[in-house]
Amino acid sequence: MANQDIHREWASRIRGQEGSEPLAESVVEILDCAALCFTETGFQGTSIDDVARRLGATKGRIYHYFRSKTDLFFEVHREGMKRLMGAVIEAKSAGGTGRETLQRMVEAHALTMMQNVAYEAVVVQGVHLHRLSATTPEQRVILDELMDVRHRFEQMFVEVFEAAQADGSARQDADTSLAVKGMLGAVNWMAIWYRPRQDDSLETQQAMARNLATLQVEGIG
Amino acid sequence: MANQDIHREWASRIRGQEGSEPLAESVVEILDCAALCFTETGFQGTSIDDVARRLGATKGRIYHYFRSKTDLFFEVHREGMKRLMGAVIEAKSAGGTGRETLQRMVEAHALTMMQNVAYEAVVVQGVHLHRLSATTPEQRVILDELMDVRHRFEQMFVEVFEAAQADGSARQDADTSLAVKGMLGAVNWMAIWYRPRQDDSLETQQAMARNLATLQVEGIG
DNA sequence: GTCTATAGGCTGATAGAC
DNA sequence: GTCTATCAGCCTATAGAC
Structure with missing residues (x-):
């Protein structure tokens, strides 16, 4: 079951234990397309057929890997949080004064947002996860877990x-x-206005992340 | 036509000319319920029946005042922007250094967000308005206008x-x-996490708005 | 002005062929 | 593992009674 694999990998990553198997290529393909669709048209606005069309396939393929549309959304959200967590945890561990560390964390957060807009826009949407009215007990477990990570991230x-x-x-x-x-x-607001351009080099993105972080920490004066 | 009335009132308000007729009570009732529904379950996640149920009526009533669900969403969005614009324009006009003025504007923005969470959460959702795939020419006009106000607000x-x-x-x-x-x-992010509590007095809200504005302008150092 | 009834379209999910 | 076919349910919008 793909869901459980992802769950396991992610859970161990949060605990700081690396070394879980990477996601299967077929799953990643689906997640990428789903992230783009959800970002562009929202959860309710995206049909499974939309995702399949973008994938160049039919929904049979998607339902082979994911039990439901809600599960698909959850996995995209989970992947987005995983990337954010990874970047910020690394930035946090480097030392310095509290304020320096905080600035590095905000900067890492911002850079990750820009480099994964599709996934992170889904994470931002996911703030309203209760909207999905997750009904099955399994979904509720995943939902609680996601809310928990959000909270720990902020904490x-x-x-x-x-x-x-x-x-x-x-x-x-x-x-x-x-x-x-x-x-x-x-920083989260970037998911709403930032869209990568052709001439956006890594340096450009890093500069933007640094500027935003500095403004947030030092103010405008 | 209710839409046009609202349009006229709003347009003159933006130009700084007050004195248009207030919205009819029946329209306000619908807008209030719609704002709550859209905030809780999103545009696509809200059915007209949901709004009608909250209103204690059936959809006949709503379709009597609004041509479509999209139009209804637009009017809520418009009302939300009207309130934001009004508050920020007033804060802008008071004088002082640029930085003082800016801080007052951010503070006014924040306070308005808190006092109109339902409407402003719809405004925040509306950042993705293209999602609604406004099809009719009339809707496209309204859409362009809303995007224009957003832009002028930021400007x-x-x-x-x-x-x-x-x-x-x-x-x-x-x-x-x-x-x-x-x-x-x-500030916009408040629409996502802030929900009024019983003990939230005006003073409490004003204090929060002031704190947030100070942090944004002066930084944390 | 508000309601009931209903048409017509779309979508999530499943079953079964290949 | 992927596709086609299809069902059942929901939702927007309209028509017409009151």
């Missing part, structure tokens, strides 16, 4: 912010939760 | 930012467009 930023307050590199009077929601909002 | 912030750079109250090296997209993202 990582809060912790580092508090560390920054403790080491004197961030203002003491700030509401850390609100500040983090603001920063993450500024 | 107001860019102008004030540049004024702040000119009067020395903002850093010269900042990419104004990116900075504004960041700030607006931080």
